[in-house]
Amino acid sequence: MSATDPPPKRRASIGARRNPASQAAILAAARAVLAEQGYSGFSIDAVSRRAGAGKPTIYRWWKSRAELLIEVYAAEKGALRAATTGNLAEDLTAYTAALWDFWRDTPSGRTFRALVAEAQHDETALEALRGKFLPERLQDVRALFGAAVARGEIAAAEVEMRLALYVGFNWYYVLTDRLVDGRAAIPAAMRLVAASLRD
Amino acid sequence: MSATDPPPKRRASIGARRNPASQAAILAAARAVLAEQGYSGFSIDAVSRRAGAGKPTIYRWWKSRAELLIEVYAAEKGALRAATTGNLAEDLTAYTAALWDFWRDTPSGRTFRALVAEAQHDETALEALRGKFLPERLQDVRALFGAAVARGEIAAAEVEMRLALYVGFNWYYVLTDRLVDGRAAIPAAMRLVAASLRD
Amino acid sequence: MSATDPPPKRRASIGARRNPASQAAILAAARAVLAEQGYSGFSIDAVSRRAGAGKPTIYRWWKSRAELLIEVYAAEKGALRAATTGNLAEDLTAYTAALWDFWRDTPSGRTFRALVAEAQHDETALEALRGKFLPERLQDVRALFGAAVARGEIAAAEVEMRLALYVGFNWYYVLTDRLVDGRAAIPAAMRLVAASLRD
Amino acid sequence: MSATDPPPKRRASIGARRNPASQAAILAAARAVLAEQGYSGFSIDAVSRRAGAGKPTIYRWWKSRAELLIEVYAAEKGALRAATTGNLAEDLTAYTAALWDFWRDTPSGRTFRALVAEAQHDETALEALRGKFLPERLQDVRALFGAAVARGEIAAAEVEMRLALYVGFNWYYVLTDRLVDGRAAIPAAMRLVAASLRD
DNA sequence: CAGTAAACGAGACGGTACGTCGTGTCTTCTG
DNA sequence: CAGAAGACACGACGTACCGTCTCGTTTACTG
Numbered sequence: 091m092s093a094t095d096p097p098p099k100r101r102a103s104i105g106a107r108r109n110p111a112s113q114a115a116i117l118a119a120a121r122a123v124l125a126e127q128g129y130s131g132f133s134i135d136a137v138s139r140r141a142g143a144g145k146p147t148i149y150r151w152w153k154s155r156a157e158l159l160i161e162v163y164a165a166e167k168g169a170l171r172a173a174t175t176g177n178l179a180e181d182l183t184a185y186t187a188a189l190w191d192f193w194r195d196t197p198s199g200r201t202f203r204a205l206v207a208e209a210q211h212d213e214t215a216l217e218a219l220r221g222k223f224l225p226e227r228l229q230d231v232r233a234l235f236g237a238a239v240a241r242g243e244i245a246a247a248e249v250e251m252r253l254a255l256y257v258g259f260n261w262y263y264v265l266t267d268r269l270v271d272g273r274a275a276i277p278a279a280m281r282l283v284a285a286s287l288r289d
Numbered sequence: 290m291s292a293t294d295p296p297p298k299r300r301a302s303i304g305a306r307r308n309p310a311s312q313a314a315i316l317a318a319a320r321a322v323l324a325e326q327g328y329s330g331f332s333i334d335a336v337s338r339r340a341g342a343g344k345p346t347i348y349r350w351w352k353s354r355a356e357l358l359i360e361v362y363a364a365e366k367g368a369l370r371a372a373t374t375g376n377l378a379e380d381l382t383a384y385t386a387a388l389w390d391f392w393r394d395t396p397s398g399r400t401f402r403a404l405v406a407e408a409q410h411d412e413t414a415l416e417a418l419r420g421k422f423l424p425e426r427l428q429d430v431r432a433l434f435g436a437a438v439a440r441g442e443i444a445a446a447e448v449e450m451r452l453a454l455y456v457g458f459n460w461y462y463v464l465t466d467r468l469v470d471g472r473a474a475i476p477a478a479m480r481l482v483a484a485s486l487r488d
Numbered sequence: 489m490s491a492t493d494p495p496p497k498r499r500a501s502i503g504a505r506r507n508p509a510s511q512a513a514i515l516a517a518a519r520a521v522l523a524e525q526g527y528s529g530f531s532i533d534a535v536s537r538r539a540g541a542g543k544p545t546i547y548r549w550w551k552s553r554a555e556l557l558i559e560v561y562a563a564e565k566g567a568l569r570a571a572t573t574g575n576l577a578e579d580l581t582a583y584t585a586a587l588w589d590f591w592r593d594t595p596s597g598r599t600f601r602a603l604v605a606e607a608q609h610d611e612t613a614l615e616a617l618r619g620k621f622l623p624e625r626l627q628d629v630r631a632l633f634g635a636a637v638a639r640g641e642i643a644a645a646e647v648e649m650r651l652a653l654y655v656g657f658n659w660y661y662v663l664t665d666r667l668v669d670g671r672a673a674i675p676a677a678m679r680l681v682a683a684s685l686r687d
Numbered sequence: 688m689s690a691t692d693p694p695p696k697r698r699a700s701i702g703a704r705r706n707p708a709s710q711a712a713i714l715a716a717a718r719a720v721l722a723e724q725g726y727s728g729f730s731i732d733a734v735s736r737r738a739g740a741g742k743p744t745i746y747r748w749w750k751s752r753a754e755l756l757i758e759v760y761a762a763e764k765g766a767l768r769a770a771t772t773g774n775l776a777e778d779l780t781a782y783t784a785a786l787w788d789f790w791r792d793t794p795s796g797r798t799f800r801a802l803v804a805e806a807q808h809d810e811t812a813l814e815a816l817r818g819k820f821l822p823e824r825l826q827d828v829r830a831l832f833g834a835a836v837a838r839g840e841i842a843a844a845e846v847e848m849r850l851a852l853y854v855g856f857n858w859y860y861v862l863t864d865r866l867v868d869g870r871a872a873i874p875a876a877m878r879l880v881a882a883s884l885r886d
Numbered sequence: 887c888a889g890t891a892a893a894c895g896a897g898a899c900g901g902t903a904c905g906t907c908g909t910g911t912c913t914t915c916t917g
Numbered sequence: 918c919a920g921a922a923g924a925c926a927c928g929a930c931g932t933a934c935c936g937t938c939t940c941g942t943t944t945a946c947t948g
Contacts, residue, residue, distance in 0.1 A: 105945030106892035130410045135934055144895045149936070206464060207409035210402045211329045220465050251474040255481060258457025261464070265405060266419050275450040278486065282454060285484050287477065302925040304914035311925070334903055343926045348905065503940030504897035528808045533929055542900045547931065601807045604862060608804035609727045618863050649872040653879060656855025663803060663858070664817050673848040676884065680852060683882050685875065698920070706920070730908055741921045746910070 100142070108151065115141040116148055120162045125197035129204035132159075156215030159205045160223050166198045172230035178238035179284035182256065183277045185231065189260065190269050190276070199264055206265060224257075231256065238284065248287065256283050299341070307350065314340040315347055319361045324396035328403035333357075355414030358404045359422050365397050371429035377437040378483035381455065382476045384430065388459065389468050389475070398463055405464060423456075430455065437483065447486065455482050499540075506549065513539040514546055518560045523595035527602035532556075554613030557603045558621050564596045570628035576636035577682035580654065581675045583629065587658065588667050588674070597662055604663060622655075629654065636682065646685065654681050698739070712738040713745055717759045722794035726801035729756075753812030756802045757820050763795050769827035775835035776881035779853065780874045782828065786857065787866050787873070796861055803862060821854075828853065835881065845884065853880050 101111050119141035123132050134155065138145045152158040170192055172185040193199030205223070209216040235249045244252065259279050263272040300310050318340035322331050333354065337344045351357040369391055371384040392398030404422070408415040434448045443451065458478050462471040499510050517539035521530050532553065536543045550556040568590055570583040591597030603621070607614040633647045642650065657677055661670040698708050716738035720729050731752065735742045749755040767789055769782040790796030802820070806813040832846045841849065856876055860869040 100895060102943045103892075103894040103945090105943075106890090107945075109894070112894070128409075133934055134936080138896095142895075144893095144897080145936080146896095146938080147894065150893080203409045207406040210327075210406035210464065216466060220467070224465075248477060251477045252481070254461050254471065254474060255454050255458050255478055258459070258461035259454050260457070261460055262453050262457035265409065265460070266423075267415060268419070272453065275453060278447060279450045279454055281486055282451070282481060282484060285481060285486065287480055287484065299926060302912045302914095302923075304912075305921085305923040306914075308913095308924065332903055333905080337926095341926075343928085344904090345906075345927095346925060349924075498900060500938045501897075501899040501940090503938080504895085505940075507898065510899070526807075531929055532931085536900095540900075542902090543930095544901090544932075544934095545899065548898075605804040605807035608725075608800045608862065614864060618865070622863075646875060649876045650879070652859050652869065652872060653852050653856050653876055656857070656859035657852050658855070659858055659862070660851050660855035663807065664821075665813060666817070670851065673851060676845060676848045677852055679884055680849070680879060680882060683879060683884065685878055685882065709920070731910085732908055735921095739921080741923080742910080743912080743922095744920055747919085 112141075112143055112147055113151065116143050116151075116158075117162055117165055119143070120158055121166070121197050121201070124162070124200045124204060128200050129207055132204055134158075154208075154212065154215060154218075156205060156208045156212060156218050159201055159208060160218060163198055163201045163205065163223075164226075166196050166201075167192070167227070170230075172234050174234055174237045176241070177284075178234060178243050179277075179281040181234045181237075182231070182280040182283060185234065186256075186260065186276050186280060187273075190263075190273060193264055194269050199269065203265060203267075206261070228253065228257065243284065244286070252283050256280075259283070311340075311342055311346055312350065315342050315350075315357075316361055316364055318342070319357055320365070320396050320400070323361070323399045323403060327399050328406055331358075331403055353407075353411060353414060353417075355404065355407045355411060355417050358400055358407060359417060362397055362400045362404065362422075363425075365395050365400075366391070366426065369429075371433050373433055373436045375440070376483075377433060377442050378476075378480040380433045380436075381430070381479040381483060384433065385455075385459065385475050385479060386472075389462075389472060392463055393468050398468065402464055402466075405460070427452065427456065442483065443485070451482050455479075458482070510539075510541055510545055511549065514541050514549075514556075515560055515563055517541070518556055519564070519595050519599070522560070522598045522602060526598050527605055530557075530602055552606075552610060552613060554603065554606045554610060554616050557599055557606060558616060561596055561599045561603065561621075562624075564594055564599075565590070565625065568628075570632050572632055572635045574639070575682075576632060576641050577675075577679040579632045579635075580629070580678040580682060583632065584654075584658065584674050584678060585671075588661075588671060591662055592667050597667065601663060601665075604659070626651065626655065641682065642684070650681050654678075657681070709738075709740055709744060710748065713740050713748075713755075714759055714762055716740075717755055718763070718794050718798070721759070721797045721801060725797050726804055729801055731755075751805075751809060751812060751815075753802065753805045753809060753815050756798055756805060757815060760795055760798045760802065760820075761823075763793055763798075764789075764824070767827075769831050771831055771834045773838070774881075775831060775840050776874075776878040778831045778834075779828070779877040779880060782831065783853075783857065783873050783877060784870075787860075787870060790861055791866050796866065800862055800864075803858070825850065825854065840881065841883070849880050853877075856880070 101109055101115070103109065116137060120132070120137045123136050123140055127136075132155070134145055134148055137143075137158070138148060141148075148158070152161065170185075170188055172181065175181055175184075193202065205215075205219065209219045232249070232253065235244070235252060238244050239246045239249065263269055300308060300314070302308060315336060319331070319336045322335050322339055326335070331354070333344055333347055336342075336357070337347055340347075347357070351360065369384075369387060371380065374380055374383075392401065404414075404418065408418045431448070431452065434443070434451060437443050438445045438448065462468055499507060499513070501507060514535060518530070518535045521534050521538055525534070530553070532543055532546055535541075535556070536546055539546075546556070550559065568583075568586060570579065573579055573582075591600065603613075603617065607617045630647070630651065633642065633650060636642050637644045637647065661667055698706055698712070713734060717729070717734045720733050720737055724733075729752070731742055731745055734740075734755070735745055738745075745755070749758065767782075767785060769778065772778055772781075790799065802812075802816060806816045829846070829850065832841065832849060835841050836843045836846065860866055
């Protein structure tokens with residue numbers, strides 16, 4: 091989203107179906123608002139103004155702020171991929187470093203923080219976070235743990251617990267806006283998350 | 290906070306100093322509002338109405354919603370204490386179980402969630418969370434880690450990383466409102482947080 | 489849902505244009521508040537509550553209390569008309585008597601007083617009073633003077649001065665809430681306002 | 688009142704009686720506030736801050752804003768005197784010109800406007816205006832009319848009516864803040880106020 | 887190929903909350 | 918015991934945003 095917005099041209103209806111141009115404009119506007127003002131400036135009114143879209147158009151396709159945030163996040167997250175190399179701690183470290191870069195270098199960090207905040211407001215947003223957003227986002231990481239289970243590194247029964255430690259570690263740093271400070275701690279933390287419990 | 294509130298009597302000024310009765314009523318009202326309506330119903334107006342206090346009285350003593358939340362939380366947290374028994378994993382498990390009980394059985398869980406959400410809105414709230422709230426709240430847990438360092442269980446350089454894993458684990462469950470589901474995972478997670486990294 | 493419930497009658501938007509029902513309800517509420525509580529009870533909040541209208545709806549159409557007062561006054565003033573019979577003093581007397589009746593028997597006297605008071609608070613209100621309200625309200629009286637000039641009763645150059653005396657006389661009595669006491673003085677005063685200056 | 692306020696020194700009690708220094712400071716502060724901000728900035732809080740006086744001290748000696756305004760006005764008005772020369776119109780013209788100068792060149796014009804506005808808010812202020820303030824202020828002008836009655840220029844029964852015309856003329860111009868524009872109209876208006884009604 | 891259905895922008899609507907200011911009352915402390 | 922200091926409950930201020938509603942317009946899909 092450029093700082094100098096293009097003059098918002100009126101996008102009329104294209105008939106009795108969703109206008110992709112409007113949807114794209116709304117997502118772009120939401121991303122821009124989050125990038126520039128953060129969660130406190132993120133309102134349906136602001137997005138509507140920025141996108142040159144009517145509020146009902148937004149509410150028609152996203153029934154809550156949370157849904158909009160989720161789609162904004164998903165639109166940018168696509169590129170990030172976790173690769174299995176044979177060592178869980180190293181895989182987690184590589185993925186986490188990439189994730190933190192992504193959070194730092196795009197508006198996605200702010201989007202993520204907004205989404206977690208939104209889930210504290212709104213029960214349905216929390217449900218969406220738990221039931222849809224997190225499972226999707228954690229798919230790759232879960233696969234890393236799955237591969238480690240297959241290799242015998244960790245027990246299958248421990249995956250959820252390790253996942254919670256892993257996710258919580260990331261949340262703690264992103265929600266306190268300390269992605270830079272905490273970066274050095276990633277490798278050791280990932281070694282612990284991947285460590286054996288047999289001793 | 291009983292559901293049937295006593296008839297709110299007007300509390301006049303007691304001179305050019307803070308009226309403890311008003312402060313207590315405001316804190317109690319804030320706690321009650323959070324308990325009954327959660328973060329979405331938590332507004333200075335609502336607290337003011339509930340407490341029978343003027344909004345300026347609230348703003349006089351608490352510069353922001355976050356400060357009020359912090360004090361509400363602190364007022365209930367007092368009782369919780371961490372004891373060192375000689376085994377870090379066990380100490381952490383005991384403390385965490387007590388913390389989760391406290392979050393579940395009092396409005397404090399909601400207060401905590403509200404505070405984290407507030408920190409996503411408001412930069413000064415985030416600063417207060419990082420600079421004042423968390424250090425104070427983590428004092429006891431940090432002491433547990435310190436004792437483990439003294440016993441040679443873990444390295445001093447690893448304390449911050451382990452603390453982040455520990456805190457994140459708790460945040461993840463409380464912020465997704467899954468304190469009940471996640472309870473069984475506590476002991477194993479704490480063993481991992483306390484595990485050796487030498488192998 | 490009891491059958492005795494008064495219909496809540498929320499006035500929704502009727503599209504991207506002013507809803508006449510809301511405007512009428514706001515004007516009626518403003519008139520009612522002034523009639524019942526006078527200027528000291530006249531607040532945008534009170535009008536909003538009384539009208540069942542949102543404050544932003546009021547501010548959207550009236551930039552200030554003064555504008556609202558002016559429109560409330562104009563809505564009732566319509567009926568009053570000045571007739572030229574051929575004698576300025578008598579015409580003024582008849583009109584003034586009717587005006588004072590109108591001020592006494594409707595909320596308009598209070599509205600007028602409120603408007604003058606408002607103009608002492610607010611520079612833009614004063615500007616509206618001088619530039620818009622008074623010229624419109626004085627149109628009829630000015631026509632009476634104009635007719636007298638045409639008949640040769642008074643000099644054209646004296647009209648503004650006589651108008652000031654005339655208006656001031658009315659203001660003095662209405663602003664001191666003595667419309668009843670002062671009534672007997674109207675005819676003689678009007679003879680003086682209409683008197684020749686030749687001697 | 689100088690623009691650079693002297694550092695407000697604490698004026699302690701001087702025993703169980705009114706402290707003249709405090710009263711003077713309060714009156715001076717009220718005058719200064721009116722001069723600088725007009726009626727809209729005139730509040731007991733503002734006067735209290737400016738004077739370095741406690742609000743209860745103000746309320747103790749002046750039970751309303753109106754009383755304070757009256758005393759502020761009286762403190763400056765003293766100098767103005769009406770002189771009888773043998774011609775009512777000329778006497779009125781001279782006095783009115785002096786009065787308008789006084790209103791223009793001192794904060795008194797604003798004080799006067801504030802007082803009239805206050806009387807529209809507050810019934811007791813109106814009563815004070817009618818019963819105390821106006822009779823005192825009009826004493827001199829009434830004397831001019833009395834002298835004219837004694838000389839046979841006007842009828843005794845017409846004095847109140849002429850006084851109303853005279854006062855209203857002044858009010859009209861001061862309340863619309865047009866003392867400069869209206870100045871030229873004074874002599875003719877005064878001739879009319881003093882004119883014979885016998886023709 | 888006309889009629890209908892639905893999406894679009896626009897923006898008004900009744901509300902709630904914001905954070906600040908002023909009100910008049912009250913109490914304590916100082917001199 | 919007066920005076921400063923200032924806290925108190927209250928309520929108005931003007932603004933932002935909420936989610937809903939209706940408008941008039943613009944297509945595409947239908948019968």
